[in-house]
Amino acid sequence: MITTKDLTKVYTSRGRQVSALRGVDLHVRTGEVYGVVGTSGAGKSTLIRCVNLLERPSSGTVTVDGVELTALPGGRPGSAQRGAGRELRAARGRIGMVFQHFNLLSSRTVRENVELPLELTGLGRTERRRKAGELLELVGLGDKAGAYPSQLSGGQKQRVGIARALAGDPKVLLSDEATSALDPETTRSILALLRELNQQLGLTVLLITHEMEVIKSVCDSAALMRDGRITESGTLTDLLATEGSELARELFPLGDPDSDLGTGRPGATVLEITFQGDSSSQPFVSQLARTYQVDINILGAAVETIGGRQVGRMRVELPGDHQDNVVPIGFLREQGLQVDLISPNGVVA
Amino acid sequence: MNWDDMQPLLHDATIETLQMVGIATLVTLLVGLPLGVLLVLTDKGGPLRNAVVNKVVGAIVNVGRSLPFVILLVALIPFTRWVVGTSIGWQAATVPLAVGAIPFYARLVESAVRGVDGGLVEAVHAMGGGTWAVVRKVLLPEALPALLAALTTTVIALVGYSAMAGTVGGGGLGNLAITYGYMRFETNFMIVIVVELVLLVTLVQLLGDFAVRRLKR
Numbered sequence: 001m002i003t004t005k006d007l008t009k010v011y012t013s014r015g016r017q018v019s020a021l022r023g024v025d026l027h028v029r030t031g032e033v034y035g036v037v038g039t040s041g042a043g044k045s046t047l048i049r050c051v052n053l054l055e056r057p058s059s060g061t062v063t064v065d066g067v068e069l070t071a072l073p074g075g076r077p078g079s080a081q082r083g084a085g086r087e088l089r090a091a092r093g094r095i096g097m098v099f100q101h102f103n104l105l106s107s108r109t110v111r112e113n114v115e116l117p118l119e120l121t122g123l124g125r126t127e128r129r130r131k132a133g134e135l136l137e138l139v140g141l142g143d144k145a146g147a148y149p150s151q152l153s154g155g156q157k158q159r160v161g162i163a164r165a166l167a168g169d170p171k172v173l174l175s176d177e178a179t180s181a182l183d184p185e186t187t188r189s190i191l192a193l194l195r196e197l198n199q200q201l202g203l204t205v206l207l208i209t210h211e212m213e214v215i216k217s218v219c220d221s222a223a224l225m226r227d228g229r230i231t232e233s234g235t236l237t238d239l240l241a242t243e244g245s246e247l248a249r250e251l252f253p254l255g256d257p258d259s260d261l262g263t264g265r266p267g268a269t270v271l272e273i274t275f276q277g278d279s280s281s282q283p284f285v286s287q288l289a290r291t292y293q294v295d296i297n298i299l300g301a302a303v304e305t306i307g308g309r310q311v312g313r314m315r316v317e318l319p320g321d322h323q324d325n326v327v328p329i330g331f332l333r334e335q336g337l338q339v340d341l342i343s344p345n346g347v348v349a
Numbered sequence: 350m351n352w353d354d355m356q357p358l359l360h361d362a363t364i365e366t367l368q369m370v371g372i373a374t375l376v377t378l379l380v381g382l383p384l385g386v387l388l389v390l391t392d393k394g395g396p397l398r399n400a401v402v403n404k405v406v407g408a409i410v411n412v413g414r415s416l417p418f419v420i421l422l423v424a425l426i427p428f429t430r431w432v433v434g435t436s437i438g439w440q441a442a443t444v445p446l447a448v449g450a451i452p453f454y455a456r457l458v459e460s461a462v463r464g465v466d467g468g469l470v471e472a473v474h475a476m477g478g479g480t481w482a483v484v485r486k487v488l489l490p491e492a493l494p495a496l497l498a499a500l501t502t503t504v505i506a507l508v509g510y511s512a513m514a515g516t517v518g519g520g521g522l523g524n525l526a527i528t529y530g531y532m533r534f535e536t537n538f539m540i541v542i543v544v545e546l547v548l549l550v551t552l553v554q555l556l557g558d559f560a561v562r563r564l565k566r
Binding site: 052054089090091092095103105106108116148149164165168174 | 466468469471472476482487491
């Protein structure tokens with residue numbers, strides 16, 4: 001649904017060139033919730049703004065729903081920021097966007113805010129009112145149509161933002177840190193709404209965030225962005241099954257591996273075992289202990305629901321160094337478990 | 350001079366002042382508002398960024414702002430004659446009044462429009478709106494309270510300017526103050542005129558403030 005190819009963006013400020021994107025290939029499939037996570041300054045905001053060409057990339061292509069936006073007049077890479085052509089504006093109308101700071105017009109009521117994109121497409125007054133009413137019902141704000149944004153809470157404002165983004169019947173919704181200005185509970189309810197819309201309307205959602213919690217609770221797929229590049233991407237299930245995946249580790253932290261607890265005692269081997277779905281029902285710890293007569297010390301463990309699936313991770317310590325434990329590790333892998341070896345300095349071997 | 354003598358003179362002069370301030374305000378609004386918006390749109394970072402237009406309009410506005418009004422009043426006489434066919438009376442005074450107030454208001458409009466959150470502009474772009482939609486749906490409605498406050502300030506400045514125009518044959522309350530209050534030493538009349546001007550300015554300010562409060566959300 002959304003594809004970017006070799007996207008780059010270079011800003012020039014005071015004669016200095018800063019690369020915000022250094023060749024980003026993004027592929028978001030139809031109907032999925034895709035999260036891009038990264039620290040601030042990693043380029044994720046630039047990336048999402050390049051998807052509807054609010055920001056013109058320096059090079060590369062952007063295709064949304066089969067339309068190559070970067071080939072439309074006024075959308076070509078490197079073209080001036082101003083002057084989006086008619087086709088590009090029409091294409092933007094079919095891509096919804098929600099913002100961190102909501103960006104609602106304070107001079108308009110909630111209903112009038114939702115009507116704004118419909119006014120731009122020239123829809124008649126009664127049609128607009130009907131549609132805005134429906135959308136407000138959909139986001140659970142049917143009773144607030146006549147209120148002004150200043151009378152709403154942050155979560156309600158974002159619901160209005162979402163209703164407005166849906167006014168053009170988009171197939172794609174872009175979410176630019178939509179929950180970053182909200183408290184944890186409101187964040188959860190907004191994320192639940194996004195998930196609901198994704199499932200009810202078949203909406204494809206691309207969101208950027210700096211919170212792993214967001215990825216964990218709503219995303220089907222995720223990408224990790226660092227210094228203008230995507231360093232890792234895939235479905236959450238695949239990522240969790242990838243040995244040494246940084247994203248999986250961040251999604252599912254088991255404390256700091258550098259701590260004493262994390263690395264275990266000298267001369268011992270520390271493993272991180274990840275199990276999902278079927279393998280979580282096997283009593284592998286006791287099996288291992290019985291079969292190989294090893295003393296297993298559990299350093300930490302957690303079970304979470306990620307992307308709608310039960311996933312568990314356990315950090316255990318086995319006596320002896322790696323050579324001594326080749327056979328037990330092999331046994332665990334045979335059980336369909338994912339085993340990561342943690343070396344004493346905390347790095348995944 | 351007693352009140353019965355003053356009253357008809359005062360009545361006519363007040364009408365003249367209101368007329369010249371009213372017409373000058375209208376012209377100022379029609380020209381100054383687009384100019385101020387243009388200054389924002391053509392600035393770097395604006396959707397119509399154009400350094401040449403921005404610099405030229407900015408320079409014209411600055412020159413207009415820095416000319417003392419008295420100089421403008423005299424310097425514009427040929428232009429005034431061309432526009433209204435005469436250089437004396439309240440009709441003639443409207444021309445320098447408008448010309449003087451346009452750059453003043455344009456700058457105020459500029460800063461009012463700049464106060465609108467850039468995120469709103471971006472939101473309209475994201476929903477497929479062009480520059481015209483940004484101006485009509487976002488910049489003007491969101492800046493409306495500030496634009497109105499700026500207009501209040503401008504009208505008050507125009508009342509002051511109109512009195513000045515009156516001293517050089519422009520009609521209105523200023524003219525009355527000079528010809529009766531000053532030249533004929535009618536101190537009482539002068540005081541009455543000054544009080545009326547103060548009341549006029551206060552009224553405009555109160556009305557403006559009231560409207561701004563009503564518009565603010």
